[in-house]
Amino acid sequence: MDFKNAAKFGSFISKDYAKPLFKLLLMYKSISASEAASRLGIHIRTVQDFMEAMTELEILTKEEVYERKRPYFRYTLKKNTIKLELNLADLVEGNNDQRNGYHKIREQKNSGARFTTARNGQFFSSIAIWEGKGRDGKERRINLTESQGRFLFNLPFPNADFMSQAQIMEKAEINNEHDREVADIIKLLIEYGIVEVGD
Secondary structure: OOHHHHHHHHHHHOOOOHHHHHHHHHHOOOEEHHHHHHHHOOOHHHHHHHHHHHHHOOOEEEEEEEEOOEEEEEEEEOOOOOOOOOOHHHHHHHHHHHHOOOOEEEEOOOOOOEEEEOOOOOOEEEEEEEEOOHHHOEEEEEEOOHHHHHHHHOOOOOOOOOEEHHHHHHHOOOOHHHHHHHHHHHHHHHHOOOEEEOO
């Protein structure tokens, strides 16, 4: 199950009506949304949304039937056991290009960011970013991991040549096991215009 479907499942399974609805589905060979709603005393739309979500997640099956030429759906439990398996590695697959060092980057000129140096003066401990404009703006402070701080400490200045993530990590003596957390801060700082990407 991917993260999107797991989130959908979690949002429905956490509702108070989820357990009694599953009990009905276990006891009845098939049941309609209106039958389940009237049995439990809840709104039919609530039941319909639940049944459709569980059908999309392939926990239920539905069959269209007719009563006096009026179509409606009956739902049947497809499985008695639900196993949730979520591969969290899928969440960072989109960062492969940055992790492999394909982007050439450097600090953006006049970005307005404020870097705070750690006590030993060897890396940055935090970065302050200004969000919004004018009176509506506010400062956002981001605490950095040591690897992120060392990386940004070695980020090329605005007038320097662009370097790849891999090159900067090598210069900063950062182990490759930290490449994802470094890629994450790069992505954020690109979005805020603090890091610029070269050709």
